[in-house]
Amino acid sequence: MERLENKTALVTGSSRGIGRAVALRLAEEGALVAVHYATQRDAAEETVRLIEQDGGRAFAVQAELGVPGDVHELFLGLEHELKARTGETVLNILVNNAAITTPAGQTPEDVTPEDLDRLYAVNVKAPFFIVQRALPLLSAGGRIINVSSGLTRLANPEQVAYAMTKGAVEQITLHLARHLAPRGITVNTVAPGITNNGSAIFDVPEAVQQMAQLSAFKRVGEAADVADVIRFLATDEARWITGAFVDASGGTLLG
Template identity: 70%
Template sequence: MGKLAGKTALVTGSSRGIGRATAQRLAREGAVVAVHYTADERAAAQTVADIEADGGRAFAVRAELGVPGDVETLFEALEAGLKDRTGTTTLDVLVNNAAIMGGVAPEEVTPELFDRLVAVNAKAPFFIVQRALTLIPDGGRIVNISSGLTRSANPQEVAYSMTKGAIEQLALHFAKHLGPRGITVNSVAPGITNNGSPVFDIPEVVAQMAQLSAFGRVGDPSDVADVVAFLASDDARWITGAFLDATGGTLLG
């Protein structure tokens, strides 16, 4: 029996990358996992298929984040899926992973791009947590995926990093608020992680990125997923409001 047997989980942005690896890892621990996606239905279906092929249980839920009505759209699909598979709408584990990046120089950040980053990366997680609290029982788990860029400068991602700093604050304050209920809220900060983007197919670029890690390699999504799985388990019951550095030593300098 896995450490999450009988539990349920929602992982936002889990059709690829860290989100997919996290959904797969939680499912291997026994959780019924809701695989959230925005647009790539095929990728989400593949994540579900991979989980089921491994003996797990999962279902896909679609909702575009950062737009009006996003949270209700997400939770309508989530509650229907949970009810169908478990008979209840209880949500034991929430992983806020979905996010978008900026990738432009500070001088090129427009108000529209800034607002979009805030809407998807900070506003949506806040209201997802708020809404999830109607479903999460005492002793539940909330994990926010932050970024090592809240501790290390990359001017092309200044606005993105600001939003990731925001969800670290979400974890800190909600951890205090939800402590009496035994609900833990923590942040996990990945470093450079192979998310399947074309850049990771270029050996020279990967070699350069690998030098930023103390281990001399780029991260694999499973490296981060394993940390999230630990925080989602009862083993992490005494950890809340924490910032976990999962950058592979990138922040050591």
């Protein structure tokens, strides 16, 4: 039997990269998946197509995060589509995956207040208020999975601003796990290491070879490596795990 039959899921930023792989995994288990995106409508529709091609159920929902009204916009679309497909607006699984990163090569000296505001708006404020807005929709036994990064435990000065936002995301997990336990809702963090998200850098063999050295397994992660971990946390089999930091970095944090 599919483990997520009759469940609904929202995966933010699932038009591509890790989010797409998560959407595919959850749909594979029978969940109806809301494929959220900001601007890449074609990519989101491709995620939906891939899910439907495998016999799964999904729909795309657009909302740019990090701007005024973002969460309202997201839930307007989400609730409308859930109602149309299921007759209600119950959400069982929320994966806070969408995020932006610091531009490559940005030293701590280069970070501006505007950079930090933007990073916090998309990576921290949006997921926090998405969780808050989702609370009345989340069912008993629900799941919240926040995607962080190994960079909260591995120094990389060029990513300090981004890593700060991921540290904040981990605080959402810690405190909301306590808050939501009485409802049987688990809240966990999954922290990927360098993961092939389909961007151009992963087509450069020398760069990939160099990045691979960071993992204990001497390869870069694939989106599916991370998505499988998130899928597990979404199932009933993970009901006894809450407030956890799950290292999905292929041993990068072993040093």
